[in-house]
Amino acid sequence: MNIVRLLLLAALIALSAGAQAKYNGEDRGKPVMPAQSNAKWLAECGGCHMAFPPGLLPAASWKKIMTGLDKHFDTDASLSAPDAKEITDYLVKYPSNRWTASSAPLRISDAAWFKAKHSSGEINPAVWKRESVKSPANCMACHSGADKGDFNENSIRIPK
Ligand code: HEC
Ligand code: HEC
Structure with missing residues (x-):
């Protein structure tokens, strides 16, 4: 050569x-998790599930979610107008840049990158139905650092 x-x-x-x-x-x-946190977001959006880091959805998705909290995935997650505004401002300040502007899924797990990353042979389809996982939205089941925006492959553990 x-x-x-x-x-x-x-x-x-x-x-x-x-x-x-x-x-x-x-x-x-x-980064998925910005250096700056927000106490209201953590308290109000981290009660029923982990507070999904802002960098997991594009701004248009966050706006849709935040204007539909009264019918939030079959629950009522309504907030006062000032709280909703503060949280929306926080979320849309640090959005994901993994989507095109026209794509605004309500679920992180509906995004093309999510499907691509999670349909590999590494995850047996039956895993998603396990009691320990239940939902693709349950990031913490496999990514122990998910609430800190850490999805590093080294910290992935598929639960039994
Ligand atoms: C009263 C309980 C409750 C509160 C409070 C709540 N959520 Fe949820 N949220 C849910 C449920 C239930 C789901 C559906 C979870 C599933 O399908 O596994 C969900 C799903 C989501 C999802 C989609 C996850 C995915 O990829 O499937 C996002 C994003 C989300 N919530 C954001 C928020 C934000 C932002 C807030 C704060 C403003 C919030 N949630 C507060 C109950 C709540
Ligand atoms: C059932 C276990 C499981 C659940 C639940 C899960 N993941 Fe994953 N995730 C994985 C595995 C395994 C990989 C590595 C896939 C590969 O590289 O082949 C991965 C990869 C990733 C990656 C890419 C990491 C990298 O460095 O390439 C991101 C980002 C990610 N997941 C985010 C999420 C988010 C956000 C959620 C929740 C909405 C979630 N995951 C839920 C198992 C899971």
């Missing part, structure tokens, strides 16, 4: 490593 081909090969490897890093989430621009 001559030097030009060698350099070309090296460049190709670097390029695909870059694309892989992006896909794996190391280069998503914004």
Whole structure:
């Protein structure tokens, strides 16, 4: 192999490593959990399930969710107008950048990236029905650091 081909090969490897890093989430621009937290969000959105970090949904999704809290996934999660505004402002300030502007799913688990990441052979379909998992929205069942925005592969554990 001559030097030009060698350099070309090296460049190709670097390029695909870059694309892989992006896909794996190391280069998503914004962190899933911003450095700044919000006490109201944590208290009001962390009671029934973990407080889903702002970076898991695009701003348009958060707006939809926050204007439909009286009919929130078959429950009533209504808030006072000032609380709803404070939480909405917090969520839309640090949204996900993994969706196109036209896509605003209400569920994180309906997003294409979520399906792509969770339909691999690593997760047996029966796992989702386990009592210990119950719902794809139950991130903490497998990602112990989910509430801190940590979805690193090293901290994934599929429960029995
Ligand atoms: C009264 C209980 C309750 C409160 C309070 C509540 N939620 Fe929920 N939320 C639910 C239930 C129930 C689901 C459906 C969970 C499932 O399907 O496993 C849900 C689902 C969600 C989902 C979709 C998760 C997914 O990917 O499937 C998001 C996002 C969400 N809630 C955001 C919020 C936000 C933001 C707040 C605070 C403003 C909030 N929730 C407060 C009960 C609540
Ligand atoms: C049943 C277990 C399980 C549940 C529940 C689950 N995940 Fe995962 N998740 C996994 C596994 C396993 C992987 C690794 C898949 C792979 O790389 O092949 C993964 C990968 C990911 C990744 C990519 C991590 C990386 O570094 O590439 C993200 C982000 C993620 N999950 C977010 C979520 C969110 C958000 C929720 C909840 C709404 C959730 N997961 C619920 C098992 C789960």
